[in-house]
Amino acid sequence: MKKIAIFASGSGTNAQKIIEYFENSRHVLVDSLWSNNENSYALIRAERLGVETFTFSRDEFYQSIDVLEELSERKIDLIVLAGFLWLVPKYLTEEFPVINIHPALLPKYGGKGMYGKFVHEAVVKNKDKVSGISIHYVNDRYDEGAIIFQTTCDLAPGDTADDVAQKVSELEHEHYPRVIEEVLFADED
Template sequence: MKRVVIFASGSGTNAENLIKFFHNRDNVSVIHVLTNNPRAKVLQRCLRFGVNTTVFNKEDFIENHKVLKVLKSLNPDLIVLAGFLWKIPEDILKKFPNKIINIHPSLLPKYGGKGMYGKYVHEAVLRNKEVRTGITVHYVNENYDDGAIIFQTHCYIDSLDNEEDIAKKIHVLEMEHFPKVVESVLFPNG
């Protein structure tokens, strides 16, 4: 049984999509969700599916290594960042090399880096009059949105699209592709 741990900060639609995708499977289980936001909707979503959660703060994440201890006890095969915005500390990266992946709402390397998430990405895409955008799933390293790319796919931007329209298109791509990409990382040989 492959064990997946998710980090999320907000509504948790990607986390829920992953939980549903792997629900009742005999080879993969989402065993835990960690969040830095005690009011994140992802906590309610996890409760509905019986997935355990941990809420933590910056001190737990960076200074006292509480999050690292939780991760060690869970022994995940893969850690998935699904709308989690904090940079992963070096001690976690070292303990789980090539076992942490992230989804980003642009075609990296465009529109990545610190502060480039959600609506800020979509605003930049519009401002620069891009004709397409998309999603990137990549390995996490010590820099924001800089790890090796695992998967990308795109959608086209209509001349009348606004930020919300782009966000909806990106959401469709995430829902369709992210669980399959996670599965392909867990089972690279099919």
């Protein structure tokens, strides 16, 4: 049984889709959801679906190894970021594979501060004809890890940032759980 830990900071729609995708799996368990935001709706979504939750402060994340110790004790195979906004410290990326989903086609619109609506507003401002998602490994720099998967959606000339967000969200929900599963079992082919 492969175990994943989800890290989320916000509303948790991707976290919910991931939990639901694996809830009847005999091969993958969503072990826990972790958040740096005690008011994150992702915590409520996870609890409703029977997934244990943890919160942590900036000091606990960056100045201690408490998170590392708990993840190691739980025998986590993969950390999945689902709207988690902090840079993951090197002590975690060296110990666990960590993957993230980004709401744009990296390397465009990546880096610190480029998340959510800020990405979609930039896409609209630049009159891009397509947008999409990038699923990538996480390293010690925002959005610079090796890309695992990308897919696109077409944009119409009148699309707003909200329209782009909706199209990208549909791609995230469709592809992220499947790609997580592929990453978990890639070394077994």
